[in-house]
Amino acid sequence: MQEEKKYRSQDWFGKGGKDGFIYRSFMKNQGVPHDEFTGKPVIGICNTWSELTPCNGHFRELAEHIKRGIWEAGGFPVEFPVMSLGETLIKPTAMLYRNLVSMDVEESIRANPVDGVVLMCGCDKTTPSLVMGAASVDLPTIVLSGGPMLAGHFKGRKIGTSDVWRFAEAYKVGELTQEEFIAAEACMARSAGHCAVMGTASTMASMVESLGLTLPNNASIPAADSRRRALAHLTGRRIVQMVKDDLKMSQILTRKAFENAIMVNAAIGGSTNFVIHLKAIAGRVGVELDLEDFDKLSEEIPFIANVQPSGEHFFEDLYYAGGIPAVMKELEGFLHLDAVTATGAPLGDNIADAGAHNREIIATVDNPFKPNTGLAVLKGNLASNGAVLKPSAASPHLMTHTGRAVVFEDIDDYKARVDDPDLDIDETCIMVLKNVGPRGYPGMPEVGNMTLPKKIIEKGVHDMIRISDGRMSGTGFGTVVLHVSPEAAVGGNLALVQNGDLITLDVPNRSLHLHVSDEELETRRKEWQPLNLGYDRGYVNLYLRHVQQSHEGADLDFLVGNSGTWKLRDSH
Known part of the structure; x- marks a missing residue:
């Protein structure tokens, strides 16, 4: 008879005596039946919802769909918050706090009774910070992005965040009135989700999909689309099986995965911020990645995803045209198709049936929109x-x-x-x-x-x-x-x-x-x-003393390297 798998969470909930009593008793005040603590994988849902992060404003609803999938697959979901980084509001810059959030995520996962994790990412820095933190613990982990907002409409044409720079120029020289400027604000941000173009948030969503940390099509389904909620449900189902199979981040985040992500980023004209975030993630898992690797791997990859700001269309249009799987299908001759992914199958299997539905949005490698690499x-x-x-x-x-x-x-x-x-x-x-x-x-x-x-x-x-x-x-x-x-x-x-x-x-x-x-x-x-600089206390002082240079990923030097899930002592 096969021995029943012992999950990490049983070091809390499976204990006898006083310690087990305390761990289970206080959870039971939330109405949890006793049998939820016996032999089920406990799945942490790391949620960056915040009203100060408008891009992630729909995450409470998405979390409920994740929970449905977890329950359905025989797991026990526990949702927990971490510091959320709203790119649009935080001063002086959300990037200052990326490493702090990664510490929050790492220690929240390590210190609590979870066997696997769903990372809920959306706005720019929430994706790299969550992936960096989770990678440092190395449990079975899957990412769910929040999706792009719907393209805006202003004076008869579609608009997105890239138009902010055009509007600012027009306003500066008197071609756009203050009233028109204000009207455009509401026209642009008309639904939940992150920037509608290939900004950093869309780039990060594409990054985690091309790394193999998500289910297919995670990156580009619009936030307002019902298929985003269905994907959340399926993600909840999948993480339970990943725990049962003990499929950890370190098995997915290999050198092949990082090379795939660099090539996909070049093809989609992704944000230059991609470099600094991918470098930081690689540093956490011990994968050697130099700036020259980005240039070398991007050099032969043309621009084939016609999305702003390098192109003309919007991120939701990329989804309707086939999404990131279709882009990767076009890059088949370049990618490592045997790379392990969160689905449990190699990348090649995930994109076997993918295809482009609109050649005005997804071109072929042989007939690209621009020969120029994205980086x-x-x-x-x-x-x-x-x-x-x-x-x-x-x-x-x-x-x-x-x-x-x-x-x-x-x-x-x-x-x-x-x-x-x-x-x-x-x-x-x-x-x-x-x-x-x-x-x-x-x-x-x-x-x-x-x-x-x-x-x-x-x-x-x-x-x-x-x-x-x-x-x-x-x-x-x-x-x-x-x-x-x-x-x-x-x-x-x-x-x-x-x-x-x-x-x-x-x-x-x-x-x-x-x-x-x-x-x-x-x-x-x-x-x-x-x-x-005049910062003599708190996190900013710590940051200034330990931050790396940008070519190294701008992580804190003492966070580089995978530290794993060391045993924590009981305190009761």
Whole structure:
């Protein structure tokens, strides 16, 4: 006779004597029958619902559908909250708290009687933070994304978050009134869900699907679509079986899975934030991943998902056209089809019957929308550890360009001077923003795609080269160099750039060069003074002392590596 499987939760609920009494008794005050504690897998539902995270505002309802699936499959669901990161409201930036949430998730899972976990992710940083935390514990885990909001409609056309940047330019030069601006707000955000374009949230949802951490089609089903609720139900069913099979995250998050995710990201024109988050996840599970891997693996992958900001359509349209499974089907010749996934089957089986239903939205590899890869990694004396740029969302005429630097020392300097009529700048210049990296802001905000000066926009120019050690929203676009490492705040060469210096961007040769001699840079370095950030307590102080540089994933150094589910002592 096969021995009955002992679940981790039985170290709590299966105990005799005083300890078992306490563990079960206090759960019973919620109306739980005694037999729920005997031999059933306990499934934690990690919920990032918050009214301060509007993208995740429908998660309480989705959690109920997950629970139905768990009950149906013979599991016992327990929902628990963790800190939620609402990209649209949190100051100074949600990225500052990504690592804190990962700690919250890791310790919440480890310290409680759960055998498997469903991660409820949606808004940008909730996905990487939850995956990072769960990966550090390594229980059977599956992800359910919240889905994109429905595309907005304004003055007879569809709109999404990428239009915020266009509206801001139009408003700045008087082409859009304040009343029209306010009307557009309500037209754009008209349903639950995250950004309707291929912003960071959609990119993260695509990332976890291509990593194999979700059921097929998780990424793109709209939040308002009933099929999202059905997927939640099926996800609840599936996690119970994953626990019974002991299918852990470490079996899914292999080098092959990370390579698949990089190639899919290139094909969909995903957010540049993908790099920093995937690096951090890889660091948690001990998979070696260098910036060069992103460039090498992206190089032969064309842009085949016609979704804004690199394309024309919206994320919900990608779902109707076949979703991420159809994209991966087109990439079959590149992907590792034997990679293990949360379904229990290899990736190749999951996409065997997938196909594109609309070639205006999902193209073939042989006839792509753009030959440009979705990601380029640049190096040079201005970024010795690397920087990133999204060619699919950049201007072709600026991909090889030398220009005069116009320098902003920090974000406040930029805001104070960018629209000054006396600012010495024209469209051939290169805008340089310092001190917005992991330490410099702190938290590395999404300000790298600086809005152009008003007098430049009035000339009909809508793109210039912009360089910073910060990030930009995945909904943004333009010829924007980001994540320059080392950052200015730790004395990288970016800190030494002065007005008038010549900079050459050469994307085909993956180069970012500052035309200043090494001797002159050393002279400037002797005069350079680090910022006095003034954070002397709490989490931000801890963050500043331990955060890695962007090319390493900007995790906290003491969180890197998988620590597993060590035994916890009883305290009663």
